[in-house]
Amino acid sequence: MKKRNRLLALALACVMTLGLLAGCGPKEPAGSGAPSQPGGSSTPPPASAGPQDLVMGTGSSGGTYYALGAAMANAMNNKLADAQINISAQVSGASVENLNLINIGEMDLGISMNNVAADAHAGTGAFSAPVTNVMAIGVVYNEVYQIVANAKTGAKNVEDLKGLKIAIGPAGSGTLGLSQKVFAAAGIDPDKDIQPQSDSFGDASAKMQDGHIDAACNVLAVPASSIQEMTTSMDLAYVNISDDILATIQADAPYFTRKVIPAGTYNGQTEDCNTITCKAALYCAATLDEETVYQITKAFYETGDEVAAAHATGKEIQLEGCLDGITTPIHPGAARYFTEKGITVPDNG
Numbered sequence: 001m002k003k004r005n006r007l008l009a010l011a012l013a014c015v016m017t018l019g020l021l022a023g024c025g026p027k028e029p030a031g032s033g034a035p036s037q038p039g040g041s042s043t044p045p046p047a048s049a050g051p052q053d054l055v056m057g058t059g060s061s062g063g064t065y066y067a068l069g070a071a072m073a074n075a076m077n078n079k080l081a082d083a084q085i086n087i088s089a090q091v092s093g094a095s096v097e098n099l100n101l102i103n104i105g106e107m108d109l110g111i112s113m114n115n116v117a118a119d120a121h122a123g124t125g126a127f128s129a130p131v132t133n134v135m136a137i138g139v140v141y142n143e144v145y146q147i148v149a150n151a152k153t154g155a156k157n158v159e160d161l162k163g164l165k166i167a168i169g170p171a172g173s174g175t176l177g178l179s180q181k182v183f184a185a186a187g188i189d190p191d192k193d194i195q196p197q198s199d200s201f202g203d204a205s206a207k208m209q210d211g212h213i214d215a216a217c218n219v220l221a222v223p224a225s226s227i228q229e230m231t232t233s234m235d236l237a238y239v240n241i242s243d244d245i246l247a248t249i250q251a252d253a254p255y256f257t258r259k260v261i262p263a264g265t266y267n268g269q270t271e272d273c274n275t276i277t278c279k280a281a282l283y284c285a286a287t288l289d290e291e292t293v294y295q296i297t298k299a300f301y302e303t304g305d306e307v308a309a310a311h312a313t314g315k316e317i318q319l320e321g322c323l324d325g326i327t328t329p330i331h332p333g334a335a336r337y338f339t340e341k342g343i344t345v346p347d348n349g
Helices: 002-023 064-080 095-103 114-122 174-185 201-210 225-231 243-252 290-301 304-310 312-316 332-340
Strands: 052-057 085-090 109-113 134-150 165-167 195-197 215-220 236-238 257-261 273-285
Touching: 052 064, 052 095, 064 085, 064 109, 064 134, 064 273, 064 290, 064 304, 064 312, 085 290, 095 109, 095 114, 095 134, 095 174, 095 273, 109 114, 109 134, 109 174, 114 134, 114 174, 114 273, 134 174, 134 225, 134 257, 134 290, 134 312, 134 332, 165 201, 174 215, 174 243, 201 215, 201 225, 215 225, 225 236, 273 290, 290 332, 304 312
Parallel strands: 052 085, 052 109, 165 195, 165 215
Antiparallel strands: 109 273, 134 215, 134 236, 134 273, 257 273
């Protein structure tokens, strides 16, 4: 009897030892409880990105992007707190630089003109090769190209600007690229027929008032604060862009359209000014995950009123027309949000 009890005790000890050894063996990886797929593989549940600090490129001081970008970031951050996403607005050279910095991973988001984004996607214009890590979120507002000159120059049309010292746009900006298009369409060589300057919008405004330059080119919302500032101390001429110049530009870039700035928009503006317009859009890194961009897109288009309280251009942040003029592929996260809202998303090819 005692012998049989000892054998039972020994057997029980062996079973317990084997159980302990099994417990010390390799554990199943997290998420391994997901349904098995053909071939024995499994699909783990999507991982949370966790807290994210993202950088958004804006523009130079005195420009619309600079002030508007700060208002956009503040409004979106209020909406994104629960998603643990924080966006910091950063001063930059604007359109071209923003897309380049997103492409190389030094920024996550940025505002840019749609014509610049088209060049980036194709690897033309200011871009020596196609920019592959940039996708669109959606339209921010209507850009307006505005050339103002010291009234003493008597300039009324682009052709009247020959020989003048002109701020044609900050380096790395869409303004610079568009100025080059406009002057070329008018038969003006910026390197020979004018004295080009690359001042920021704020610096150009100051230099105009001090008499150091004769004219300034701006791609800004209307009315532009830097132009309004000039009118406080000097008389301005508002330079018109002819139908012929517009037609020449549209031959390669059909997304540019006519824009009339009504008389009285600026102090001392006694006549309508015929110019051109395109779109400013928000872009992001293609490598950002879908959920992150979905949350950003939702926050962006649902905080327009809050942005408008800080910057008047915020009133143009609307779902209506949010994809008009988009010239690059749209990020899947943004596409998901638009689809939920019943908006047809164009082919991303």
